[in-house]
Amino acid sequence: xxxxxxxxxxxxxxxxxxxxxxxxxxxxxxxxxxxxxxxxxxxxxxxxxxxxxxxxxxxxxxxxxxxxxxxxxxxxxxxxxxxxxxxxxxxxxxxxxxxxxxxxxxxxxxxxxxxxxxxxxxxxxxxxxxxxxxxxxxxxxxxxxxxxxxxxxxxxxxxxxxxxxxxxxxxxxxxxxxxxxxxxxxxxxxxxxxxxxxxxxxxxxxxxxxxxxxxxxxxxxxxxxxxxxxxxxxxxxxxxxxxxxxxxxxxxxxxxxxxxxxxxxxxxxxxxxxxxxxxxxxxxxxxxxxxxxxxxxxxxxxxxxxxxxxxxxxxxxxxxxxxxxxxxxxx
Amino acid sequence: xxxxxxxxxxxxxxxxxxxxxxxxxxxxxxxxxxxxxxxxxxxxxxxxxxxxxxxxxxxxxxxxxxxxxxxxxxxxxxxxxxxxxxxxxxxxxxxxxxxxxxxxxxxxxxxxxxxxxxxxxxxxxxxxxxxxxxxxxxxxxxxxxxxxxxxxxxxxxxxxxxxxxxxxxxxxxxxxxxxxxxxxxxxxxxxxxxxxxxxxxxxxxxxxxxxxxxxxxxxxxxxxxxxxxxxxxxxxxxxxxxxxxxxxxxxxxxxxxxxxxxxxxxxxxxxxxxxxxxx
Numbered sequence: 001x002x003x004x005x006x007x008x009x010x011x012x013x014x015x016x017x018x019x020x021x022x023x024x025x026x027x028x029x030x031x032x033x034x035x036x037x038x039x040x041x042x043x044x045x046x047x048x049x050x051x052x053x054x055x056x057x058x059x060x061x062x063x064x065x066x067x068x069x070x071x072x073x074x075x076x077x078x079x080x081x082x083x084x085x086x087x088x089x090x091x092x093x094x095x096x097x098x099x100x101x102x103x104x105x106x107x108x109x110x111x112x113x114x115x116x117x118x119x120x121x122x123x124x125x126x127x128x129x130x131x132x133x134x135x136x137x138x139x140x141x142x143x144x145x146x147x148x149x150x151x152x153x154x155x156x157x158x159x160x161x162x163x164x165x166x167x168x169x170x171x172x173x174x175x176x177x178x179x180x181x182x183x184x185x186x187x188x189x190x191x192x193x194x195x196x197x198x199x200x201x202x203x204x205x206x207x208x209x210x211x212x213x214x215x216x217x218x219x220x221x222x223x224x225x226x227x228x229x230x231x232x233x234x235x236x237x238x239x240x241x242x243x244x245x246x247x248x249x250x251x252x253x254x255x256x257x258x259x260x261x262x263x264x265x266x267x268x269x270x271x272x273x274x275x276x277x278x279x280x281x282x283x284x285x286x287x288x289x290x291x292x293x294x295x296x297x298x299x300x301x302x303x304x305x306x307x308x309x310x311x312x313x314x315x316x317x318x319x320x321x322x323x324x325x326x327x328x329x330x331x
Numbered sequence: 332x333x334x335x336x337x338x339x340x341x342x343x344x345x346x347x348x349x350x351x352x353x354x355x356x357x358x359x360x361x362x363x364x365x366x367x368x369x370x371x372x373x374x375x376x377x378x379x380x381x382x383x384x385x386x387x388x389x390x391x392x393x394x395x396x397x398x399x400x401x402x403x404x405x406x407x408x409x410x411x412x413x414x415x416x417x418x419x420x421x422x423x424x425x426x427x428x429x430x431x432x433x434x435x436x437x438x439x440x441x442x443x444x445x446x447x448x449x450x451x452x453x454x455x456x457x458x459x460x461x462x463x464x465x466x467x468x469x470x471x472x473x474x475x476x477x478x479x480x481x482x483x484x485x486x487x488x489x490x491x492x493x494x495x496x497x498x499x500x501x502x503x504x505x506x507x508x509x510x511x512x513x514x515x516x517x518x519x520x521x522x523x524x525x526x527x528x529x530x531x532x533x534x535x536x537x538x539x540x541x542x543x544x545x546x547x548x549x550x551x552x553x554x555x556x557x558x559x560x561x562x563x564x565x566x567x568x569x570x571x572x573x574x575x576x577x578x579x580x581x582x583x584x585x586x587x588x589x590x591x592x593x594x595x596x597x598x599x600x601x602x603x604x605x606x607x608x609x610x
Contacts, residue, residue, distance in 0.1 A: 166539075168559030168567050173577060176587045178538035178558035185512035186519065186544055205496070205505060206539045206558070213509045227496045227505040227536075232563075237418035237498060251501045252414050261413070263502050313513045314474060316506035317467025318413035321405075322436075 009065050011054055015273065018047040051273040055222070060248035063255075064230060066222040067201045068164075071276040073283065074133075075102060075117030075160040078200060081283030082290065083108055083115060091142060095175065098139030100131045100167070101211070103146040108158070109291055111298075114150035116143045116211055117160030120201075133202075134167040137180035140210045144184050147191060156194040156294050159211040164229065166207035181210040188213035189313065194297035194305060198268070198286060199223040199255075200275075215309050216293050217263060219255045220282070221270040225263070226253040263316070266293075358382050360553070374594045383551045383594055385531055387433070388440035388457035391490050395453060395598050396444035404443065405475050409436040410468040416499040425461060425499070433460045438493075439472040443479065447602035449610065451488055452480040458492040458532070465537055466497030470507025473541060477514035477525075486524040486605050491542040494560075495535020508540035515544050524608040526601060529556050529579070529588065547604055548588040549597075550579035556588075 022043045029036040058066065066072070079086055083106035090097040103116035118135065121127030143159075150157045166177050188195060188211075195214035203212070203225030219225060230248035231241045238246065258264035268289050275282035297305065356367045360382025370377070374394055375384035386394075392401050409430070416422040430436055438460035443452055454476035456463045463469075473489060480487040496504040518525050527545030529538075531554035539558055542548070550556060557564075557577035565572060575581050579591045592600050 166558065168563045170564070170568060170572070170576070173557055173559070173564070174585050176543070176585065179543040179587055181539040181558070182508075182512065182541070182543040185509055185540055186516045189509070189513040189516040190520070206508065206536055209505055209508060210539075213512070225502060227501055228498055233498050239419070243418075246418075250414065250416050250418065251498070253502070258502060261502060263506060310513050310517065313506065313509045316510050317470060317500070317503040318411045319466075319468040319471045320409045320411045322407040322409065 009062070009069065011058070011062055015047065015051055015054060018043070018050055022047065048272055051277070055270075055272065055274055058222070059245065060224075060251075060254055061230060061245045063222055064202075064224050064248055064253070066274050066276075067224045069201075069274065069276045070122065072201055073275055073279045074122070075119045075162060075200065077279055078160060078283050078286055079106060079115055079117070081280060082287040083113075085112075086115070089146060092138040092145060094141060095138045098131075098136050098142060099129050100133055100135040100163070101139035101143055103143060108287075108294060111294065112153075112155050113294065114146050114155055114157045115160070116146055116157065117200075118163040118207075118211070120162060131167060133163045134165060135163065135207065135210075136167050136169075136172045137175040137177045140166075140177075140180040140184050143211050144187055147188065147195075151191050151193050154193060156196065156298065157191070157214075158290060158294070159195070159197040159214065161197055161199045161203050161208045161212055161225075162201035162223075163204045163207045164202055165204035166210065181206050184210045185213050189310060190306070192302045192306065194294060194300070195309075196290065196293050196297065198290070199225050199264070200286070203253075204229065213309075213313065215297055215305060215312075216265045217258075218266045218268055218286075218289055218293065219258055219264040220268050220275060220286070221255050222274050223255060224253040225258055226251050356384075359384070376594050381552060381593070383531065383553055385458055385492070387459060388435070388455040388490075391455045392440065392442070392444070392453065394594065395488065395490075395601065396446055396451075397448065400444040401442050401453070402444065404441050404479060405472050407436060408468050408472050408475075410466050410497075410500070412499070413467070413503060414499065414501050416501070418499075422499040429460045433457055435460065437468040437472055438463050438465075439469050439476075441472055441476045443483070443485075446488075446598065446605065449602070449605050450483065450485045451605070452476050452483070452485055453488045453490070455490040456492045456537070458494070461497065462494030463492045463537070464494050464497040465504060465507045466500040467503050467507060469497070470504075470510045473511045474514040477511070477518055480523055480525075481514075481517060481521055484521075484523065486526065486609060487518060488526050488528065488601065489541055489545075490528045490530060491533045491537050492530045493533055493535065493537035493542075495537060505536065508536045511541040512544065515541060524605060526604060528592075528597070528601075530554050532556070534558065534560050543587070545589075546608070547590075549590050549592050549600065550582065550588045551594055551597075552579055552591050554579040556582050 086106040088104035120133035121130035197214040199219040230244040233247040234243035271278040271281035358377040361380035441454040529550040
């Protein structure tokens with residue numbers, strides 16, 4: 001995946017123009033036989049600098065766009081590059097197989113782990129099958145079934161988070177999407193094996209959290225994690241979707257924000273130009289972080305692992321406490 | 332009936348509910364004009380159609396617990412503004428306004444008490460406080476109610492009413508779902524009963540966490556209960572929603588709740604259940 005030929009986002013246009021300049025130079029050099037390596041190197045360096053400066057200065061809403069980038073690697077792309085012996089398992093044993101969430105056994109280095117993740121589609125046809133990564137209740141129930149299987153065999157669980165949210169539809173409500181997510185939250189808290197999640201793209205609210213109650217939360221540099229989409233938040237609080245930029249900034253959803261707020265434990269750096277410009281490099285960074293994290297958690301005793309996990313979630317948030325009679329303070 | 336219409340100013344139903352008890356109240360279910368006093372005696376259930384009016388949190392304490400047994404806990408727990416959130420109105424201002432309106436420091440009223448002489452922990456969400464939305468203070472208060480239940484080895488009852496997440500607290504709001512569920516996991520492992528009573532309306536993150544995790548899930552008649560709000564679903568699927576969709580009776584039919592219970596029978600029902608479980 002390169003940027004050339006895919007002008008998907010506004011701020012990518014300059015990068016694509018620079019890439020086109022390089023392509024043109026190469027083409028003309030081939031025609032004329034002149035040595036242009038010096039100019040070429042300069043242009044390449046310029047492009048790299050441009051990529052870096054562009055991607056280091058994205059606004060929160062631009063981060064959201066990158067997180068949703070259609071060329072970004074998805075769960076199966078990472079699985080293919082990080083693990084060996086991947087074998088996918090299907091179905092919730094109750095209703096059907098929800099292909100918006102995939103899961104199965106895989107080996108990380110020499111260790112077997114259960115891998116579960118939201119799966120988006122890259123084309124219309126695939127997206128119909130994957131429902132744009134928006135799972136129904138049976139997706140969450142499949143995920144839980146697989147996590148409990150991992151627990152049975154004492155293996156760690158790794159989840160990849162990348163969803164706009166759980167699917168808001170008739171069947172989803174009828175079959176208890178809220179119940180499915182709620183049970184996952186409670187049961188993930190209880191699991192006796194290490195749990196690691198990686199937010200690789202869009203961390204969309206309850207649909208993300210439904211496979212995201214974990215000992216460690218890793219987040220890709222350009223991924224986002226939010227209680228509501230900026231568009232949805234703008235529609236409710238600003239009464240118009242046009243205020244999505246403001247909402248994206250106010251919600252504090254970038255990887256840096258999440259690290260600062262103590263929700264994410266680690267930011268995984270992306271290659272210059274974002275994960276979509278170099279899937280292999282992005283996957284290599286994720287692999288390194290996962291190997292380190294899983295092996296670290298593997299050394300923690302089960303009791304301590306769960307206690308630490310519970311303490312972490314019980315401490316989440318910021319609240320105040322005052323004597324009952326005190327009037328609201330204005331600090 | 333023209334003389335009724337004559338003096339009537341167009342009052343918004345929201346405003347109406349916040350007024351001190353008036354002489355009359357109009358039933359939203361059947362349109363019947365009701366004596367406010369009689370309605371109150373009937374626990375705000377319409378005597379002619381059975382419509383359940385929404386209640387402020389303290390009324391559930393009166394309805395469910397033995398008189399004089401309630402002792403409030405964590406009364407001073409309140410929201411902060413960790414993100415310094417500012418939309419059309421600063422979050423701080425919204426909080427102050429809600430605290431003044433409801434007379435409480437958060438959207439949850441919690442405490443210990445007895446129900447038919449059984450010791451219980453009760454936490455009640457109040458929809459009037461920023462739509463009963465769950466921010467850090469709400470999550471923490473519910474979690475503490477759970478921890479109190481653990482300490483005292485007593486059953487936990489949570490009455491839910493919520494529009495979902497407190498957006499102004501961003502990701503912390505989402506994390507409260509994990510927090511309340513974690514405490515419920517501990518309660519579950521300790522073998523203590525947790526009964527969830529779901530009232531109108533309960534949607535979003537609250538439904539997708541503690542509201543659906545009861546050993547027994549009960550709901551009041553006609554209560555709107557769902558994950559996504561009806562408007563979001565209509566927009567997503569582009570078609571009208573069937574009658575009764577996401578109402579308590581719909582959830583009963585689809586197996587998501589155990590019983591739909593008339594408010595006037597709540598206390599007895601809870602008593603029967605709890606005695607089966609622990610007494």
